[in-house]
Amino acid sequence: DSGVTQTPKHLITATGQRVTLRCSPRSGDLSVYWYQQSLDQGLQFLIQYYNGEERAKGNILERFSAQQFPDLHSELNLSSLELGDSALYFCASSVIRAYTEAFFGQGTRLTVV
Amino acid sequence: DQQVKQNSPSLSVQEGRISILNCDYTNSMFDYFLWYKKYPAEGPTFLISISSIKDKNEDGRFTVFLNKSAKHLSLHIVPSQPGDSAVYFCAASARSNFGNEKLTFGTGTRLTIIP
16 A cells, blocks of 8 residues: 555546546655556656645646645546546655655546547 | 657566566656556556666665666566566656656556466
């Protein structure tokens, strides 16, 4: 158990809909990272938050947004969903900004039908 | 632009032998490298890391080698065990680059240990 909790584990939704993925980082971790893994692909960095503020952005679509709340949990919002958004979405957390390693949650498998 | 590359999508190794997984990178700003292991339906788990000031780091059966001039790192697993069968991701970060601590991942190598 990495200590990072992601909910839900599975999500099936229709095209055009909006979903929210939730991540609770390890106790004490200030940084949260979101990654997307499409079929047979590597992990693509989406966005990072540190102590409530956005730190870095990767290849995140404009239809996607995220935030980190005062209690440090984070949410990834995906809207106007398309079939191609079907993927595994991972959240990771780390202690400090210049981290040694990040700990990953089990992921949310999103299926858009 | 794939800054971290794992050119072998899969590798099969006999149990008890050495497994060698390779990774190449292009960004000279990377100064910290990690290997993650991933089982199906689970998140990646940290395995071993190495700073750019070192050329080798060892942890039990796992050793990571870094060749900065070649921008190449490798993970050696000796001896290989059936439980090592998983997808292995190489990752890199630029810790000295404030505001750019994200991990950049390779596409992974699926390791299969043959009993």
